[in-house]
Amino acid sequence: MTRRRIWPRRVVLLLVAVALLAAVLGTLAFALAHRGDAPPPPTATTDIPASPDLVRRGEYLARAGDCIACHTTAGGRPFAGGVALPTPFGTLYSSNLTPDTDTGLGRWTAPEFWRAMHNGVGRDGRMLYPAFPYPNYTRVTREDSDALFAYLQALPAVRLPNRPHGVRFPYNTQVALAAWRALYFTPGNLTPDTRQSAEWNRGAYLVEGLGHCSACHSPRNALGATPAASALQGGRIPLQGWYAPSLQAAHEAGLGPWSVPDIVQLLRVGVAPGASVSGPMAEVVSQSLQHLSDADLQAMAVYLKALPQTAAAPDDRPVADAAVLARGSSLYIAHCAQCHGDAGQGKPGSYPALAGNRAVVLPQADNLVQMILRGGYQAQTAGNPRPVGMPPFQHLLDDGEVAAVASFVRASWGHAAAPVSALEVQRVKESTR
Numbered sequence: 001m002t003r004r005r006i007w008p009r010r011v012v013l014l015l016v017a018v019a020l021l022a023a024v025l026g027t028l029a030f031a032l033a034h035r036g037d038a039p040p041p042p043t044a045t046t047d048i049p050a051s052p053d054l055v056r057r058g059e060y061l062a063r064a065g066d067c068i069a070c071h072t073t074a075g076g077r078p079f080a081g082g083v084a085l086p087t088p089f090g091t092l093y094s095s096n097l098t099p100d101t102d103t104g105l106g107r108w109t110a111p112e113f114w115r116a117m118h119n120g121v122g123r124d125g126r127m128l129y130p131a132f133p134y135p136n137y138t139r140v141t142r143e144d145s146d147a148l149f150a151y152l153q154a155l156p157a158v159r160l161p162n163r164p165h166g167v168r169f170p171y172n173t174q175v176a177l178a179a180w181r182a183l184y185f186t187p188g189n190l191t192p193d194t195r196q197s198a199e200w201n202r203g204a205y206l207v208e209g210l211g212h213c214s215a216c217h218s219p220r221n222a223l224g225a226t227p228a229a230s231a232l233q234g235g236r237i238p239l240q241g242w243y244a245p246s247l248q249a250a251h252e253a254g255l256g257p258w259s260v261p262d263i264v265q266l267l268r269v270g271v272a273p274g275a276s277v278s279g280p281m282a283e284v285v286s287q288s289l290q291h292l293s294d295a296d297l298q299a300m301a302v303y304l305k306a307l308p309q310t311a312a313a314p315d316d317r318p319v320a321d322a323a324v325l326a327r328g329s330s331l332y333i334a335h336c337a338q339c340h341g342d343a344g345q346g347k348p349g350s351y352p353a354l355a356g357n358r359a360v361v362l363p364q365a366d367n368l369v370q371m372i373l374r375g376g377y378q379a380q381t382a383g384n385p386r387p388v389g390m391p392p393f394q395h396l397l398d399d400g401e402v403a404a405v406a407s408f409v410r411a412s413w414g415h416a417a418a419p420v421s422a423l424e425v426q427r428v429k430e431s432t433r
């Protein structure tokens with residue numbers, strides 16, 4: 001008798017348990033499918049005003065993340081967005097991050113901002129384009145995200161509606177983005193490696209997270225992704241005609257053999273014994289890295305120095321033939337030697353040496369060609385307030401002449417790198433927007 005009364009109760013309990021489990025599993029599956037798609041948190045801002053300390057901290061982190069590089073147009077109001085970012089899939093325009101209520105982040109809450117940084121999802125639930133480097137920023141802590149948000153909310157509001165993106169079908173669909181994210185994006189934190197020092201871990205956090213070095217220094221596949229396995233191994237920056245060399249190879253941009261103080265100097269000043277940053281890297285140094293604290297630069301240097309380093313693959317392409325080298329040599333004497341020296345030795349403190357400079361013998365000659373075509377300035381930093389410049393030569397030299405002088409530089413003073421063809425010069429020109 002007692003049994004009959006107990007059984008049904010057990011069955012009921014069991015059924016309830018099964019139902020609960022099903023609900024939990026269902027929710028989990030839904031959450032997984034809609035990772036980062038959680039309903040927006042309440043919009044009422046009950047936040048008390050951020051402390052000046054938090055705002056200052058956020059400002060520092062915004063420097064470390066170089067937000068300004070993409071969110072401020074030349075001559076435009078800071079963080080008001082509208083910067084055109086050309087990609088192989090069409091042009092993207094960065095968003096207005098100022099606290100304007102209608103066109104910026106005025107209605108956003110800290111949790112919504114965190115969701116954008118961590119999950120790459122906008123306030124309205126839209127999956128964002130990864131040109132916003134959230135595959136890196138996902139590693140930023142909640143605490144740092146909140147400080148960044150406090151800083152952005154303390155900026156003067158600028159009324160500037162976001163420009164619609166000009167991305168081609170099918171890349172402009174949320175389905176395409178969902179597929180891309182399923183393949184290449186996992187939101188996640190950086191788990192500290194307990195075998196490494198606190199300094200190394202801080203460096204990893206800055207390089208892999210806010211610093212988003214891999215956004216340029218990694219090869220991109222046909223879908224524009226930088227697969228984790230090849231992170232920091234060097235890649236062409238699409239549509240800019242620059243190659244960001246490997247940070248894991250000493251003959252490219254690897255820093256394994258360098259001393260920590262020299263690395264810190266390169267990151268802070270842009271010029272260090274044996275190297276001088278140019279092009280997009282000069283902007284990274286002047287807008288972001290030079291503003292970081294000694295302790296943070298030191299931590300980055302420790303991490304960069306410890307990255308695994310691969311050796312140079314033997315380059316068995318022949319150097320240029322004698323006729324091309326003779327032509328290149330006379331062009332060099334006529335156009336380059338007055339600054340870089342007859343033997344490529346440069347002038348310490350102003351003109352970089354080309355002899356023994358790994359930047360001119362990279363397997364990809366894009367940067368060398370780019371420098372000759374467009375010239376450029378070293379990074380302007382507190383440590384190098386009046387950087388010297390190099391004039392552009394694209395209106396003075398034709399493709400064949402640029403190729404000849406580049407080939408000469410790659411084959412002189414002990415260098416033995418493959419020549420550059422006129423066709424390659426043309427390709428670099430065409431790959432630049």
Ligand code: HEC
Nearest residue numbers: 065066067070092093094095116122123128129131132133
């Ligand atoms: C390499 C360029 C780049 C950098 C660097 C960058 N962003 Fe962006 N960001 C973008 C682009 C492009 C978008 C637009 C994405 C979209 O609409 O899908 C965007 C969108 C955003 C959004 C979403 C805004 C909205 O209205 O939905 C936020 C928030 C944001 N960025 C914050 C930041 C912060 C904070 C930093 C610095 C830590 C930063 N971004 C650095 C390119 C960049």
Ligand code: HEC
Nearest residue numbers: 211212213216242243244245253275276277278280281284
């Ligand atoms: C916007 C793209 C971009 C980003 C982001 C970027 N780099 Fe670079 N970097 C380049 C390019 C392009 C070059 C090649 C030009 C040069 O040698 O300066 C380069 C060169 C370098 C060099 C070699 C300098 C030399 O002349 O030997 C180092 C080291 C370096 N980057 C480190 C970093 C680190 C560390 C980060 C992250 C904090 C970073 N880069 C972020 C584009 C980028």
Ligand code: HEC
Nearest residue numbers: 276277278335336339352359368371376377378388389390
């Ligand atoms: C008026 C002086 C001047 C002349 C002429 C000049 N350069 Fe330069 N060059 C510079 C300066 C200054 C820099 C550093 C600028 C920078 O890094 O953006 C530089 C940088 C370079 C670099 C990049 C070095 C590095 O470490 O990344 C290369 C390569 C180069 N020059 C090659 C040439 C060649 C080839 C010619 C002749 C066709 C030439 N330059 C003519 C002043 C000059």
